[in-house]
Amino acid sequence: MTLPQPIPLEEAQQRLLAGVEPLPGETLPVSDALGRYLAEPLVALRQQPASNLSAMDGYAMRADDLAGPWTVVGESAAGHPFGAPLEHGQAIRISTGALMPENGGAILLQEEAERQGNGLALAPNGEATPRHIRRAGFDFRQGAELFRAGIRIGPAQLALAISGGHANIPVSRLPRVAVLDSGDELSADPRDCAIHQIPASNGAMIAAMAAPFACAIDRIGPVADNMAALSAALAEADHADVLVTSGGASVGDHDLVRPALEAWGADIHFWRVAMKPGKPLLVARRGRQFVLGLPGNPVSSFVTAYLFLLPLLRKLAGAADPVPAPFRLWLAGDLPPTGSRLEFVRGFTDGETIGAVSEQDSSALAALSRANALIRREVNSPPAHAGEMVTAYLLQNGGIA
Structure with a gap:
């Protein structure tokens, strides 16, 4: 069999994502939309603050009456405003977040005030100033776009949507995922694993990576390396938006995933990517279904899931920017030169520097578990030395910054 030439990573990602449209939208209560992507832009239905507020504890007075002294005639507390305009020579006690009086124009901080009874005056070096007023609409105005479509709703975005007057928001539906493990060497029970077997861990790992971006994940297998078993397993995935297989995508005598997918009716879009680890990646379509x-x-399974599966799921879920964003970090130790493929070195970063973990074999799970980043090494790169800047991708939370 003549093997196709491996294609570059960015070309492969573009070819995968080019035909992907977000799944149909649905409207959810804001409190249920955490982790979801907006299906359309969200516009403020109100302004914040609705009126001028005090940013500090102190006293409020008119903007044309800053020298004092004043008589304290009332109080404005958060949720309990002072309901009258101020006359010349009057002030009110005011709390942080409280509504300014109708014609209030300045704040005197409590630590800059001298008060005796209802009498109020400036302390030495005290100043009544408008600087401590939160002006109406300074955070956002009614009609302003709070978010563009495709933004992921996190805790801060959830709070802003509510503050903008929304009880419900439109989000894209999450995809349904099927994960299929294949290989005669796999044992379903890690407690009962012969010396010629390994525990079937890839499916659990891939399902865990996909979980934040899927409405449901169905595990299939482990499946034996024969066409009958693979055909029966593939039939279980008819309902999935995305089918992910692990194993059997290479070129060995027992690598039957590709012919099984073709017999199932899948159209192979491309196969083999010029990257290390992960060259045998396969991308296919079967009608509306995506197949990886x-x-x-x-390790190869993890890295390809990070760079292909998660961007696919994010885009189906409505993400505007589905591909993980790189960072630049200082290298903590030397790295050897690279060869003819783009390499992703498993690394650990403290947020400022990054170094390679001790073992880079594509089967080394212990080393992968200690990594929290991938170091990107371009094709035919010379050795890299400590103190140089390198490109890296964070692995926490599936690469969501």
Whole structure:
């Protein structure tokens, strides 16, 4: 069999995502939309603050009456405004977040005030100033766009949507995912694993990576390396928006995933990517379904899931920017030169520097578990030395910054 030439990473990602449209939208209560992507822009239905507020504890007075002394005639507390305009020579006690009086124009901080009874005066070096007023609409105005479509709703975005007057928001539906493990060497029970077997861990790992971006995940397998077993397993995935297979996508005599997918009716879009680890990646379509065939080595499976599966799921879920964003970090130790493929070195970063973890074999799960980043090494790069800047991708939370 003549093997196709591996294609570059960015070309492969573009080809995967080019035909992907977000799944149909639905409207959810804001409190249920955490982690979801907006299906359309969200506009403020009110302004924040609705009126001028005090940013500090102190006293409020008119803007044309800053020298004092004043008589304290009332109080404005958060949720309990002072309901009358101020006359010349009057002030009110005011709390942080409280509504300014109708014609209030300045705040005197409590630590800059001298008060005796209802009498109020400036302390030495005290100043009544408008600087401590939160002006109406300074955060956002009614009609302003709070978010563009495709933004992921996190805790802060959830709070802003509510503050903008929304009880419900439109989000894209999450995809349904099926994860299929294949390989005669896999044992479903890690407690009962012969010496010629390994525990079937890839499916659990891939399902965990996909979980934040899926409405449901169905585990299939482990499945034996024969066409009958694979055909029966693939039939279980008819309902999935995305099918992910792990193992059997390479070119060995027992690598049957590709012919099984073709017999199932899948159209192979491309196969083999010029990257290390993860070259045997396969991408296919079957009608509306997307199919990713990941390599069986666990590190290869993890890296290709990070760079292909998660962007696919994010885009189906409505993400505007589905591909993980790189960072630049200082290298903590030397790295060897690279070869003819783009390499992703498993690394650990403290937020400022990054270094490679001790073992880079594509089967090394212990080393992968200690990594929290991938270091990107371009094709035919010379050795890199400590103190140089390198490009890296964070792995926490599936690469969501």
